[in-house]
Amino acid sequence: MTYSSVPNLLKGDNLTSWAALATVLEWLPAALDAPLVRDFDLTHFEYGILFALADAPNQTLGMTVLAGYANSSLSRLSRAVSRIEGRGWVQRSRDPLDGRSTLASLTEAGLAMVEKATPVHSRTVTKLVLEPLTTAQRGQLRDISLRIQHAIREQESWRTISTHSSDTD
Amino acid sequence: MTYSSVPNLLKGDNLTSWAALATVLEWLPAALDAPLVRDFDLTHFEYGILFALADAPNQTLGMTVLAGYANSSLSRLSRAVSRIEGRGWVQRSRDPLDGRSTLASLTEAGLAMVEKATPVHSRTVTKLVLEPLTTAQRGQLRDISLRIQHAIREQESWRTISTHSSDTD
DNA sequence: TATTCTTACTTGACTGAGCAAGTAATAATG
DNA sequence: CATTATTACTTGCTCAGTCAAGTAAGAATA
Numbered sequence: 001m002t003y004s005s006v007p008n009l010l011k012g013d014n015l016t017s018w019a020a021l022a023t024v025l026e027w028l029p030a031a032l033d034a035p036l037v038r039d040f041d042l043t044h045f046e047y048g049i050l051f052a053l054a055d056a057p058n059q060t061l062g063m064t065v066l067a068g069y070a071n072s073s074l075s076r077l078s079r080a081v082s083r084i085e086g087r088g089w090v091q092r093s094r095d096p097l098d099g100r101s102t103l104a105s106l107t108e109a110g111l112a113m114v115e116k117a118t119p120v121h122s123r124t125v126t127k128l129v130l131e132p133l134t135t136a137q138r139g140q141l142r143d144i145s146l147r148i149q150h151a152i153r154e155q156e157s158w159r160t161i162s163t164h165s166s167d168t169d
Numbered sequence: 170m171t172y173s174s175v176p177n178l179l180k181g182d183n184l185t186s187w188a189a190l191a192t193v194l195e196w197l198p199a200a201l202d203a204p205l206v207r208d209f210d211l212t213h214f215e216y217g218i219l220f221a222l223a224d225a226p227n228q229t230l231g232m233t234v235l236a237g238y239a240n241s242s243l244s245r246l247s248r249a250v251s252r253i254e255g256r257g258w259v260q261r262s263r264d265p266l267d268g269r270s271t272l273a274s275l276t277e278a279g280l281a282m283v284e285k286a287t288p289v290h291s292r293t294v295t296k297l298v299l300e301p302l303t304t305a306q307r308g309q310l311r312d313i314s315l316r317i318q319h320a321i322r323e324q325e326s327w328r329t330i331s332t333h334s335s336d337t338d
Numbered sequence: 339t340a341t342t343c344t345t346a347c348t349t350g351a352c353t354g355a356g357c358a359a360g361t362a363a364t365a366a367t368g
Numbered sequence: 369c370a371t372t373a374t375t376a377c378t379t380g381c382t383c384a385g386t387c388a389a390g391t392a393a394g395a396a397t398a
Contacts, residue, residue, distance in 0.1 A: 010291045014299050017307045020314035021298060024321075025198055026240050031321045043384090063347065071195045076385060078348055083384090100346045100393045122179045128324060129190060130183050132316040138186045140309040145189035147301040152193075152200045155297055212354090232377065245355060247378055252354090269363045269376045 028128065035124050040117050045070065046084055047117055049077070050106065053090065054114045059106035062095060066104055089113055197297065204293050209286050214239065215253055216286055218246070219275065222259065223283045228275035231264060235273055258282055 010018065033044045042050075052069040053059050061069070067077045081104055084090050089110030095101035106114070130138060179187060202213045211219075221238040222228050230238070236246045250273055253259050258279030264270035275283070299307060 010294060013307060013311075014295075017311040017314075018294055018298060020311045020318070023240070024314045024317050025194065027321050028317060029194055031324060045384095064345090071192065073386075074347060075349085075387080079384075082348090095346095098346085098394070100344095102347060124324075125179060125187055126183075128320045129187060129317060132320040133313060137309065137313050137316070138182065140306065141313050142182075142186040142189045144302060144306050144310050144313075145186075145193045147306070148193050148197060148298060149189070151297045151301040152196050155200060155293075214354095233375090242356075243377060244357080244379085248354075251378090263363095264376095267364070267376085269374095271377065 031128055032121075032124055035120050036117060039120055040113065042113070042117060044121075045072070045076075046080055047114075047121060049080060049084065049104075050089060050110055050114045051118065053104060053106040054111060059111065060103050062101045062103055064101070084110070200297055201290075201293055204289050205286060208289055209282065211282070211286060213290075214241070214245075215249055216283075216290060218249060218253065218273075219258060219279055219283045220287065222273060222275040223280060228280065229272050232271045232273060253279070 029044070036042045036044060036047055040047075048070050049066065052066060053061055063074060063077060063081070066081075067074050070077060072080075081090060081092065085092060085104075089107055090104050091107055093103050093105065095103050129141075133141065198213070205211045205213060205216055209216075217239050218235065221235060222230055232243060232246060232250070235241075235250075236243050239246060241249075250259060250261065254261060254273075258276055259273050260276055262272050262274065264272050298310075302310065
């Protein structure tokens, strides 16, 4: 028994493509995290924070800007920065130009950590994503990803606009 | 291969491809969950459990088999089933053929829920993943996903084989 | 200048997931 | 048949993430 009574777009090749992507969505994030966690007890997200700071002028960014780079909510970022601050890799200070803003700066130890972690992470990305693909496929992956991104942004009217909600409450 | 040699591969087109995928990995799961959560207070994972049961003979599966279908640890599944059991959509019973095994069965209400949720979820997948792509790209996505899956499975020696801990403790 | 936004976080309560340590039932072994 | 091992979960602990409710500083307005 299958449930294709309604929009039966999800079968055949479409279903195959979706299932293949779904498996990647399920396993790739954990696989990308694993070496970083194992070697440095650092999640991909925390690494991303350190990396963004390392690239910033003065190794310093305001929390909101950093949240943008990390694709993160401010609250998630705030907790993550607290964690890596506790490990001595970043330091927070009040922005002298705007007392509401908090600046996060990479410490010496934090810079050293990024420099150790970056090759590990690059190698993981290469091994899991780039190397298995042909040059053509790498281009296809970019195009496909951009189209999906675009669709997500359009769909995100469910966030901004209040579309018709079911009254099954 | 030149790829495995240097970590400096993450630049130019490679970096672009990776960054595009990384953004999708970050946003797509939440975007796929959103309509299900909004309309039915059901995560994609919980929906997957109900869907798997709906397709099973007698709408019943043992927990271990179900965990396989859901790509899930037994512990995660156990809690998820507890949740949806609490909402009256599944029922657990002891397997009469093997007292260690727990059988999860879909209730009438559970079946009704799957039948309501499935078109919503199909539509979301279609809107976010399939429709934005050309037919050719859907094929490319499948091939690319399969290659990445394969690479993950190879890399997964970190799970099965000795997790040699770092000596920087 | 005082009052009312608005911005930029931070934090408390709660939920879901992982790991490890149970528990109970079955299988294997002597 | 008693003992030991294995299987199939379940659960306690801990932690990361979300949402909503603070808090504090700067901006806008009267």
